[in-house]
Amino acid sequence: MSLRKKYRTEEQAEVDTGPLNDILFILMFFFLIISTLANPNVIKMSNPKAKSDTKAKQSVIVSIDKDRIMYVGQQKILFDSLESELRSHINVGDSTKPAVVINADSLVAWKDIVKIMAVAKKLGATTSASVSAQ
Numbered sequence: 616m617s618l619r620k621k622y623r624t625e626e627q628a629e630v631d632t633g634p635l636n637d638i639l640f641i642l643m644f645f646f647l648i649i650s651t652l653a654n655p656n657v658i659k660m661s662n663p664k665a666k667s668d669t670k671a672k673q674s675v676i677v678s679i680d681k682d683r684i685m686y687v688g689q690q691k692i693l694f695d696s697l698e699s700e701l702r703s704h705i706n707v708g709d710s711t712k713p714a715v716v717i718n719a720d721s722l723v724a725w726k727d728i729v730k731i732m733a734v735a736k737k738l739g740a741t742t743s744a745s746v747s748a749q
Contacts, residue, residue, distance in 0.1 A: 674716055675701060675715050675716070676716045677718070679719045680723075683723065697731065701735060701738055705739075713740040714740060714743065715735035716743055716744075716745070721747065728746075
């Protein structure tokens with residue numbers, strides 16, 4: 616004789632998905648951050664293509680050695696004729712602003728470099744100077 620009745624109910628086994636959701640959420644953030652770090656240019660853009668009629672920036676190289684001998688390109692010149700030589704090398708009518716690059720020995724006085732810069736600025740060119748020890 617059985618005093619208790621046995622109720623058999625069909626129970627279905629359930630899997631707790633709470634920890635799985637946490638792991639998936641962390642993985643989603645991990646891949647999101649890594650993908651933005653790996654490819655900073657996320658937006659793909661088509662850059663305009665230049666045609667052959669673009670003008671290259673004009674530059675003239677002026678060099679001075681330790682004996683104050685000045686060169687425009689490969690041609691030796693006197694300091695007094697610097698302005699006329701630069702004018703012949705620089706096309707002022709161009710739409711691009713010409714540049715004068717000054718290469719000077721470290722023993723050259725700074726006033727000579729500044730004079731070259733003043734002449735270039737007078738002609739409407741930008742300047743950049745580099746001093747090298749020889």
